[in-house]
Amino acid sequence: MTMNQGPVPHPVPSAGKPSVSLDLGGRTALVTGAAGGIGRACALRLAAAGAEVRAVDRDATGLDALVGRAQELGLAGGVEPLALDLTDLDAAEEAAAGTDVLVNNAGLQLVRPIEEFPPDVFRTVLTVMLEAPFRLIRGALPQMYAKGWGRIVNLSSVHGLRASAYKSAYVAAKHGLEGLSKTAALEGAAHGVTSNCVNPGYVRTPLVEKQIADQAAAHGIPEERVLTEVLLKDSALKRLVEPEEVAEAVAYLCTPQSSFVTGTSLVLDGGWTAH
Numbered sequence: 001m002t003m004n005q006g007p008v009p010h011p012v013p014s015a016g017k018p019s020v021s022l023d024l025g026g027r028t029a030l031v032t033g034a035a036g037g038i039g040r041a042c043a044l045r046l047a048a049a050g051a052e053v054r055a056v057d058r059d060a061t062g063l064d065a066l067v068g069r070a071q072e073l074g075l076a077g078g079v080e081p082l083a084l085d086l087t088d089l090d091a092a093e094e095a096a097a098g099t100d101v102l103v104n105n106a107g108l109q110l111v112r113p114i115e116e117f118p119p120d121v122f123r124t125v126l127t128v129m130l131e132a133p134f135r136l137i138r139g140a141l142p143q144m145y146a147k148g149w150g151r152i153v154n155l156s157s158v159h160g161l162r163a164s165a166y167k168s169a170y171v172a173a174k175h176g177l178e179g180l181s182k183t184a185a186l187e188g189a190a191h192g193v194t195s196n197c198v199n200p201g202y203v204r205t206p207l208v209e210k211q212i213a214d215q216a217a218a219h220g221i222p223e224e225r226v227l228t229e230v231l232l233k234d235s236a237l238k239r240l241v242e243p244e245e246v247a248e249a250v251a252y253l254c255t256p257q258s259s260f261v262t263g264t265s266l267v268l269d270g271g272w273t274a275h
Helices: 037-048 060-073 089-095 119-147 168-191 211-219 223-231 243-252
Strands: 028-032 052-057 078-083 101-104 150-155 193-200 265-268
Touching: 028 037, 028 119, 037 052, 037 060, 037 078, 037 101, 037 243, 052 060, 052 089, 060 078, 089 119, 101 119, 119 150, 119 168, 119 193, 150 168, 150 243, 168 193, 193 243, 211 223, 243 265
Parallel strands: 028 052, 028 101, 052 078, 101 150, 150 193, 193 265
Antiparallel strands: none
């Protein structure tokens, strides 16, 4: 389905034109959910800054496409694909060993009322979006502490700060991720490690596009009304966020200038939480 954003009051930032000055030469980064959407944009952005990026996703085909795109762009760093299902928690922790930058991005979504929400899906959402980040952070910290430098960026959401109906698992996981991120910030401060959340509103990704039918059914409205009447209802800016905009926020949190920014949430919600 085509999602009509309506009028855009200001030009949308151009994709593929990094604006944050960042040099990650000699650093290793790990990005989860890297085969598409925000994760893909973050992997390319960090590789453009010179990092060697471990791109983690269960979608091996998507990872191959990401590697191909990185090669086409001739980025300063490289992208190493790692096909991995994050429900394998031991493997997730092992994959994070030796990383300097960790971007916990992988997520999934199901829109259902609580009384209809499948318990097994609830458990899977919390495993992928909360327990796996814990294990990844656990795996990454020894290297970060040894070097006296590290950056942990957790892709939270406006739903880490606000709740929406019919998203019990997603909201619970994101709220938990906020707490985990703050705890990592407090423990890592003495070791030169920062930990922050980035909290976008609705981003132009397959995860959002797949919600349209579920949202229409849950709210009892036609699909073409979901974007304006549900997803962007509380946003002052009536457009979707672009993945590249989120990647620039992630890049900022990796710069030397952000070294005093830790234990907080960088919100990109178009004014949603200003209400």
